[in-house]
Amino acid sequence: MLWITIDKESAVPMIRQLYARIREGILSGRLQPGARLPSSRDLASRLLISRNVVLEAYDLLYAEGFLAPKQGAGTYVAGGAAFAGPVRMAAPPVEEVTMGYDCPPGVINFRAGTPNLKMFPAKLWLQMVREVLLLPPEEMLAYGHPEGRMELRQAICDYVVAQREVICHPEQIVITAGTTQAIGIACHLLLGERRDVVLEDPITRDIQLIVKSHGAMLHPVPVDNDGMRTADLPLSLKPAFVYVTPSHQFPIGGTMPIQRRIELLHYAEKTGAFIIEDDYDSEFRFDGPPLSSLHGLHPDRVVYIGTFSKTLCPAIRIGYLILPPQLISLGRSRKWQSDLHNEVTSQLALARFIRLGYYLRHVARMRKHYQQRRNEMAVALTENFGHPVEILGSATGLHLVARFPGCEFTPAFFAGVEAAGARFYPVATHAFDPRQHRDELLLGYGNLSTEEIRTGLALLAKHLHHYR
Ligand SMILES: Cc1ncc(COP(=O)(O)O)c(C=O)c1O
Known part of the structure; x- marks a missing residue:
């Protein structure tokens, strides 16, 4: 056991160090089955550490089966505990899965x-979080429901009804981890027998990849300065859904006029397709008030997706789906199966932030x-x-x-x-x-x-x- 050294300055507790050294010795076969370990008193005096440290390290090794069950005097290495494997993990090579937006510093x-x-309203946010954390633990810290907190769904509902001409009830809202998760859930709900999906061309590449990963066949329709060119919608197709960003087409930036919106809704009715309306940054319209949503024109056919990634910050990971009544239960189930529900503190902090009028003020600023x-x-x-x-x-x-x-x-x-x-x-x-x-x-x-x-x-x- 002369190979064992203990670093008394290390942040790793001495019990853990001693346990790890002996464990390594047994796994690697350096300590053979049946080998006798020094007595705790002897090892402690050799390593200049307390005997209790040795006793606790030995106890851990017994508990995990590295040492043979105690029989009379002596501590022995158990059989069948050698296993050659990597002892330290080097950083593995990982293929970049994001779009490569990270920049070297200074660029x-x-x-x-x-x-x-x-400009994130950090002080106000902190105040909201502090207030929320004072709520009874049962309300704050327990498992919740997949659709998210009613406080937040009600606040969002009031907001979209007043600001976006959306027609909805809070029960139709499912809080999600941003638009990104909302799209995945919508794909799960809408891609059944129908596998065709019509999208704007161009449209965020991430969105194309998510929809494709759900097994969809993508059918691009070009956009111009007025968003999707609805005259080019494929009439021979019966798509599961049409994905649009009508308030502010991403990336080209067009806003879809009412004539095209109506044409799109007629297309959806004719083909039985749903429409997914991605309303990611409509709050920031500079040449007039925000336009009304497509959702308000035909709430039964449109799945509306909103996000706080642009109005507050992307790291908060809060978005929402507004589902037609027949999709609500399935939508909640899917959210439940993917991550149970969004984190609760920020849901409640955001609900409070909206309810107290800070959100509208921040958006205006x-x-x-x-x-x-x-x-x-x-x-x-x-x-x-x-x-x-x-x-x-x-x-x-x-x-x-x-x-x-x-x-x-x-x-x-x-x-x-x-x-x-x-x-x-x-x-x-x-x-x-x-x-x-x-x-x-x-x-x-x-x-x-x-x-x-x-x-x-x-x-x-x-x-x-x-x-x-
Ligand atoms: C078209 C579009 N919708 C939505 C989002 C926001 O995604 P999330 O809410 O997941 O942050 C983005 C992100 O840039 C986007 O380009």
């Missing part, structure tokens, strides 16, 4: 869809902020590139798309600008037919300062110069 990241994280950023970006685009550059879509949200006629953005181009200090993203990543969007950039401004927008676009101009 200006024009990623779309991240809100201004520095952020709307002004993003409007300013968008204007700054538009000005910087004109200053750097002049009028040939076209800004697509409506004045909404946390990003815009700029078209640079005659340019073709290549991976080498993006690598070059990034080396100079700014990361840009092509629209083509989200397109079924990337050739249609080769000259377009997706420019997020939600989490950038005025200075970063100016510096980043100046860098872009400098690099584009070489490519034109």
Whole structure:
């Protein structure tokens, strides 16, 4: 046992160290079955540690079967406890599963869809959490229900009815871990015999991947400045659902006019398809009040998905599904099967935050902020590139798309600008037919300062110069 050393300065308790050394010795076969271990008194005096430490380490080894059952005097290694395996785990090679939005520090990241994280109302949020944590433990800390807390569902219901012309009852709402989980649940509910799904082209690549992972056949319909081109909907198909972002098409930015909404609803009725309305950032409309939802026009055919990722922050992971009555039970079951329910503290904190009027106030403040950023970006685009550059879509949200006629953005181009200090993203990543969007950039401004927008676009101009 001379190979055993104990580090008295280590954060690992001495009992744990001694136990681990002997366990390792037995597993590796260095300590053979039947070998006698030193007495606790002897080992303690050799290692200059207390005898109790040795006794407790031996007890643990007995409990796990590494030492033979006690019979009279002596402590012996048990048989059948050798097993050669890796003792330490090196960091395994892991393939990146996210979209690769992480940027090296110091690089200006024009990623779309991240809100201004520095303006998160942290003090107020902390106050909400503190108040919620004082509730009786049974209310706060026990298992809950899959649909989420009624306090939050009621607050969301009041909000969407008043602000989005949604027609719903709180019982139709299921609180989810963001839009991302809501889409997965909706796919589970709607993809039965029907496997065809109609989506906008382009649409967030993550969404395409989620829908595809549920075994759907994807049928893209192109978008223009007014969202999905409903005249191109495939009439020969009976899709399970049509996925749309009518308030602010992602990424192109169009807002769907009422004529197209009605055409889409007629299509859904004719084919028996549902519509999934992803209303991810409609709160931030700058040239007028937020538009009404599609849901309010036909609540039985539309599954509405909302999220707090853009109005508060993505890390909070709270979104919601509004389901037609016949899908409510199935939706709750699916949520239950996937993760029981959303975490309760933030559900209750958010319910309180909305009910006390802080949410509307925060959204109004952020709307002004993003409007300013968008204007700054538009000005910087004109200053750097002049009028040939076209800004697509409506004045909404946390990003815009700029078209640079005659340019073709290549991976080498993006690598070059990034080396100079700014990361840009092509629209083509989200397109079924990337050739249609080769000259377009997706420019997020939600989490950038005025200075970063100016510096980043100046860098872009400098690099584009070489490519034109
Ligand atoms: C079209 C669209 N919907 C919704 C979201 C938000 O997803 P989540 O609510 O899971 O954060 C995003 C994220 O960028 C998006 O692009």
